[in-house]
Amino acid sequence: MLKTHKIALAPNNVQATQFAQHCGYARVAYNHALADFKAGLDEKVWRSHIELCRRFNVIKYEQYDWCKAMSQCVSKNAIYTNLNDAVSRWKSGQNRFPKFKKRSHHKSYQADSGRGSISVVGKRIRLPKIGWVRTFETLRYLGTICKVIISKQGHRWFASILVDTFVDDPIPDPRGKPVVGVDVGIKHLAVTSEGQYFENPKALRRHERKLKRLQRQFSRKVKGSRNWYKLKDKIAKLHYRITCIRNDAHHKATTAIVKGASRIGIESLNVAGMITNHRLAKALADASLSTFLEMLKYKSERTDVKVVEADRFYPSSKTCSACGVIDSDLSLSDRTYHCSACGHTQDRDLNAAINLRTVAEGHSETQNACCFESRFIGVEIL
Ligand SMILES: [Zn+2]
Incomplete structure (x- = not known):
């Protein structure tokens, strides 16, 4: 290997x-x-x-x-x-x-x-x-x-x-481990159907002011001068630090999820489509969710855990995890899911994660979800 x-x-x-x-x-x-x-x-x-x-x-x-x-x-x-x-x-x-x-x-x-x-x-x-x-x-x-x-x-x-x-890694025994649905987003980096919450470190946002200040100073320096090089190094160092914070959170969350699952349900992201929303673009890039999902996939592959990807149009956030009714009025700011049909109330991300678990279990009719209007894709995962 x-x-x-x-x-x-x-x-x-x-x-x-x-x-x-x-x-x-x-x-x-x-x-x-x-x-x-x-x-x-x-x-x-x-x-x-x-x-x-x-x-x-x-x-x-x-x-x-x-x-x-x-x-x-x-x-x-x-x-x-x-x-x-x-x-x-x-x-x-x-x-x-x-x-x-x-x-x-x-x-x-x-x-x-x-x-x-x-x-x-x-x-x-x-x-x-x-x-x-x-x-x-x-x-x-x-x-x-x-x-x-x-x-x-x-x-x-x-x-x-x-x-x-010399030797391949032993493949862990999946028996006794649950099927896990994982909902990714900006508020929390990942929420699993088991109720685990992984914080999004928001690495860029934490250092945004410092970065801006350095870039402003950098722009005033004479190109090629000693101080220009000094600031260039400082900026590179800060970018490196931001990447490290992000990677650390990604690695810890993905390893924890893969270790505790026999099968994983995730959503397929349309990041290119979401990034056109300017108000979200920066926060989305900061979370780098596609890298997160890629990491989850390769780690699962290594330990022989199957990953089930929901259909791109599957409304994981808008479906009630108790009765299956789709609530198309759910907006981004609604942090709690409230079902008007059965009265089920749950945290929005947890509700989505449970739906993704259902997909992974193979019970949900994802093919029917295809007819769901595409105007929801942009905000689906949030
Ligand atoms: Zn319901």
């Missing part, structure tokens, strides 16, 4: 500079080979990644003599993996034609030279040309290291380590 562990690194100043140089080398190799590939297309010659790499190797010590101090697997990986992937995605019609990488682009490079070429011992990782670098954690999985990608996020360097584990 392939698993990735992303570990924060604690390089010294020399090593951090070497990381940045290697990222630069990967970018140069990628751009050179891409230019070469483009030139080939103009001459009606198709150059494969092997050919491109060979041609780059011929000229690299003359044109880029500084690269002698770098690990040479970096340029090979940039052409063999990154450029080759980009070209094949373009060839199959999946993506547009690859672009040149900018200096300001996300910094990363692939450091390994194949399976088992990099070793991790305790809280240290050994990278080609750079040597032993301290890490913040020990590697979580036992197995062969297949791939190591070094990248920078905010002010911090990371190593994403792909491990081929």
